Amino acid sequence: MSKTLIRGAKVLGGEPQDVLIDGATIAEVGTGLSAEGAEVIEAGGKVLLPGLVDLHTHLREPGREDSETVLTGTRAAASGGYTNVFAMANTFPVADTAGVVEQVWRLGQESGYCDVQPIGAVTVGLEGAKLAELGAMHESAAAVTVFSDDGKCVHDAVIMRRALEYVKAFNGVVAQHAQEPRLTEGAQMNEGVVSAELGLGGWPAVAEESIIARDVLLAEHVGSRVHICHLSTAGSVEIVRWAKSRGIDVTAEVTPHHLLLTDELVRSYNPVYKVNPPLRTERDVMALREALADGTIDIVATDHAPHPHEDKDCEWAAAAMGMVGLETALSVVQETMVDTGLLDWAGVADRMSFKPAQIGQATGHGRPVSAGEPANLTLVDTAYRGPVDPAGFASRSRNTPYEGRELPGRVTHTWLRGKATLVDGKLT
Template structure:
């Protein structure tokens, strides 16, 4: 295993120092380090962060390898500064058995670009009718701890209660896609002034808020753990704020696109801006940013959702919802939060690693810590060109936008997956 000496780098925004990586761990931290056998990486002007961890990634394999594979999605993640991603269950076949989650887990190990942790489905086939093999998935080689029907809400409250009770036995988590389906039938975008003007059926904020409120009460009653996916409204923030004040074991995520974009983007009728939950209003964006800063929202998660050209480049009504996110998330965080490195590390690495139980991830570079880290150049600016992305899909909402920051290197257990901004393999 090659040793690496990263010189004059700022660790999570601190004064420049040197990092020596050897045998998969950070061996030494301090100024003026020497290691004749090490490959030197000039860290001047760079910031070292713990490797990013994404709680919400769609890798599409098995079943939709035309849109993404575990390998291509892992490469995109590494280029975005990630060392671990949690792969959602809405594949084909659905990841609702030990066999499927183990397949995804093994594909991640074979790619060796990031650690791929499968998320298991809550219900069989995501149909919302009966619980999937939660225990078998938890006991499998993949050691699943988070379960989600993302893309579908577990709408039946009795079934949701049973799921929360089941995973409590092994301290698992139910991650809910909060959407009351009877309030969003036929919805195309956020319900508001813009949807009225465009003549599109609206997706009301209350459809999200009502499910979160219900699930918070169920979680409090059961004493289990709930994670709320892609929070998008100011009302949801207030429900979560009250729940946390009562000590309910609930965590929540927000996506980069809900921190930056608004429903006004739908005026272009460009399906790249169609997403579920939909882009909301400027006041929602403001509330989400504030909640992220004060900890009501725990993490930034990408909801990386690649789609083929046929599924995205068509009429708005027929387009599949979803956006790419892995290769741009850190830049959006830097744009929204500024160079608040400790906050970025907390929301994009430490906390998501803790929620997912990913040992070895989410730790700041320090002696003895596994060398899972990323180096970013905060002074760089880059224009996003879809054709240059590592994902097999091109549905980025940031096409031709100029964003701050550039990932220079990513290390997974001491081995580089990205060097000089390029994937190593």
Template sequence: MTAYLIRNVSVVGAEPTDLLIRDGLVAEAGAGLTAPDATVLDATGLVALPGLVDLHTHLREPGREDAETVESGSRAAALGGYTAVCAMANTSPVADTAGVVEQVWRLGREAGLVDVQPIGAVTVGLAGERLAELGAMADSAARVRIFSDDGHCVADPRLMRRALEYVKAFDGVVAQHAEEPRLTEGAQMHEGEVSTRLGLAGWPAVAEEAIIARDVLLAEHVGSRLHICHVSTAGSVEVLRQAKTRGVRVTAEVTPHHLLLTDEKAASYDPVFKVNPPLRTATDIAALRAALADGVIDIIATDHAPHAVEDKECEWAYARPGMLGLETALSIALDVLGPQWDLIAERMSRAPARIAGLDSHGLDPAPGVPANLTLVDPAARRVIEPAELASRSRNTPYARMTLPGRIVATFLRGEPTVLDGKAVK
């Protein structure tokens, strides 16, 4: 294993120092380090962050390898500064058995670019009718700890309660796609002034807020861990704030696109802006940003949702919802938050690693810590060119936008997966 000496790097925004990486660990940290056998990387002007962790990634394999594979999604993640991603269960077949989650886990290990941690389905086939093999998935080689029917809401309150009770036995988490389906049937975008003007059926904010309110009460009753996926409304923030004040074991995520883009984008009728939950209003964005800053929202998660061309380049009504996110998430965080490195490290690495139980991730670079880290050039600006993305899909809402920050290098257990901004494998 090659040793690396990273010179003059700012660790999470602190004064520049040197880091020596050896045998998969950060072996030493301090000014003026020497290591004759090490490959030297000049990191002057760069910031070292703990490797980013994404709690919400769609890798599409098995079943939709035309849109993404575990390998291509892993490469996109590494280029985005990630060292671990949690792969959602809405594959084909659905990841609702030990066999399927182990397949995804093994594909991730074979790719070797990031640690791929499968998320298991809550219900069989995502159908919302009976619980999937939660215990078998938890006991499998993949050691699943998060369960979600993402893309579908676990709408039956009795089933949701049973899931929360089941995972409590092994300190698991149920991650809810909060959407009351009877309030969103036929919905095409956020319900509001823009949807009225465009004549598109609306997705009301209350459809999200009602499920979150119900589920925090269930989690409080059971004493179990609940995670809310892709929070998108100001009302949801207030429900979560009250729940956390009462000590409910609830965490929440927000996506980069819900921090930046508003429902006005739908006026173009460009399906790249169609997403679930939909883009909301400027008022919602302000509330989400404030909640991210004060900790009501715990993490930024990408909801990386690649789609094949035929599923996106069509009429708005028929387009599949979803956007790419892995290769641009840190840039959006910098654009929204500025260079608040400790906050970025907390929301994009430490907190998601804690929620997922990924003990070797989310640790600031320091002696004795696994060398899972990323080097960022905060002064760089880049134009997003879809054809240059590593994902098999091209449905990025940031095409030809100029965004701040560039990932220069990513290390997974001391081995570089990205060097000089390019994937090693």
């Protein structure tokens, strides 16, 4: 059927309404809408949100298809309520040319589950020595607007300044992985009481904070946009808050796992908790939640980082850093932000759809749930609560820190331009 009526959904958590989808567009929003000629979805008070947008996803293709592909990653995205994801550049080969970003973009087009917007590398080969083909990637079919060496920091101030100057010409943004490399050599976890007790190399907060401080000043000097990836410390929050008070064009993201988990979990030596930046302290977690609530941190981004079993099921020091997150992100945000009263569902839509789409210039995504808008939508059973079972993940990898943990909320339906990609929790 070309028409779908979503009956009795709480749009952005408000009063129940009906939403009529006609083709790729929302035709009407109201109460008592006619179901003539339409497939009817009885929402039963579930929350209807605009399709989620993730500004920070690792899809691994090309080069590491053993951990994820564009197809499996976008299936995972649809399962988590996402209709648009931005794919990081640390692939093999690196997405530092127009050819590679176009390949990723076309694979996303072919998948049909989720729009994929490639992120271009800032420097050639992520080596931090020479600017990549920023203009060519922007002018390609992929129309890249976000550039990042995520996984590595653009640590050279001159290179970072040049990148900010270059992207300013087309209103692009440089997304920085804030990690001073000389302060984190051999780092295995957050530097603090737990790392001292365990004898593991520490990743100090200042390694993140010093880069953020430098880069917001560079952005102010150049008059360009900078975005801070996976902000993780209370000190970083204060720097971003200060920068925004000065009118500096900076945005920041936080991951779901940094909103919930702490470095105390590393006592288990379970490599599933090994991530970059590392899990921090309870004080940091509380500061991140408050900053997301008050808007200092603009968005939630998953940093979905899939790894095959053999790269995580090993001793801590040898394990890869990263966690999958697309299929659990909304549940973690409900647990940490909604159920605690820090955000309502309209706030979740803002942090997980509207603002990430705005930062990444994702056309057709992050739009209001209203007549005439693209039918990119997700329906959430917020009353559900149950254990996380990675065996049911659509992602090719299973490295989740939440296995067996009870979390609230379950995405039941996702629509991409009116086409159902997830129905009753099952991919179409």
